[in-house]
Amino acid sequence: MLLIERILALAAAAVVAICLGVGLMVLAVSPPRPGGPFAGLMGPLDPGSARQLIETEIAQSPEYARFFARLRETFTTDYEQALKEFATRLSETKTEQSADYYLSEAVRRLRQSHGALAAKAEPDAMSRVFAKQLEVLQAVAREDKKMCVAFLYGATNLDFQRFAASQRPLIADMATAGLDAMVSGKSKNIAREQPNEADFKTLEKALAARGLDKAEIDALLDGKMPDPPLDDAKMCAAGQTYLEVLRTLPEASRTRIYGLALELMAKS
Numbered sequence: 001m002l003l004i005e006r007i008l009a010l011a012a013a014a015v016v017a018i019c020l021g022v023g024l025m026v027l028a029v030s031p032p033r034p035g036g037p038f039a040g041l042m043g044p045l046d047p048g049s050a051r052q053l054i055e056t057e058i059a060q061s062p063e064y065a066r067f068f069a070r071l072r073e074t075f076t077t078d079y080e081q082a083l084k085e086f087a088t089r090l091s092e093t094k095t096e097q098s099a100d101y102y103l104s105e106a107v108r109r110l111r112q113s114h115g116a117l118a119a120k121a122e123p124d125a126m127s128r129v130f131a132k133q134l135e136v137l138q139a140v141a142r143e144d145k146k147m148c149v150a151f152l153y154g155a156t157n158l159d160f161q162r163f164a165a166s167q168r169p170l171i172a173d174m175a176t177a178g179l180d181a182m183v184s185g186k187s188k189n190i191a192r193e194q195p196n197e198a199d200f201k202t203l204e205k206a207l208a209a210r211g212l213d214k215a216e217i218d219a220l221l222d223g224k225m226p227d228p229p230l231d232d233a234k235m236c237a238a239g240q241t242y243l244e245v246l247r248t249l250p251e252a253s254r255t256r257i258y259g260l261a262l263e264l265m266a267k268s
């Protein structure tokens with residue numbers, strides 16, 4: 001495959017689409033929870049009071065609270081705009097949302113406004129993004145292989161939403177790694193070339209050395225699912241191998257591939 005074709009294929013490839021917020025964004029558009037401290041609210045609710053309720057909800061999840069504190073410190077305007085929007089929505093609808101919703105929506109907004117900065121971050125900051133994604137993928141795999149494959153393709157569902165809500169420390173770490181990469185990119189602004197054919201060949205050889213066959217490698221790198229498709233357990237394992245292998249590549253190749261993936265994440 002020509003280099004430009006491979007770069008375009010990566011945009012649609014399964015594993016590279018594992019991105020900060022893919023699963024979280026599904027939480028952001030999920031229906032509100034029934035019950036809870038806001039469910040019985042009656043009468044007018046001004047935005048100031050609504051914001052206090054939201055901040056209380058977030059504070060009850062210490063892991064998420066740390067993410068929001070970091071967001072307030074590093075991208076203050078984005079933090080304030082997000083809280084203002086949340087408070088306005090709550091004051092108008094009086095409908096409770098979970099802390100998971102507020103985190104996911106904040107991540108979605110941040111990725112849209114600053115996601116491309118992550119591709120310009122220091123190598124260690126980029127590596128942490130993918131290391132945390134691997135941790136989430138491994139946890140999902142232990143829970144359900146079918147859900148693991150859905151996560152690889154960004155097609156998360158109610159089962160994943162329940163999983164994410166039960167794994168707040170893990171999800172918060174993934175969100176924070178993405179935020180820290182954006183902070184690093186804003187500060188360092190490292191310009192990187194796109195991956196070249198040698199980078200992809202190095203990756204292919206490394207994947208093959210780990211026991212992946214051509215069908216699995218094509219599914220990961222080119223988005224080509226064989227017919228019949230790989231079973232869930234095999235595809236889930238291949239996705240984990242992909243992320244494990246990426247971090248073993250020479251730094252120059254690794255950071256170029258990470259950079260491309262982060263650019264695609266920002267556009268997804």
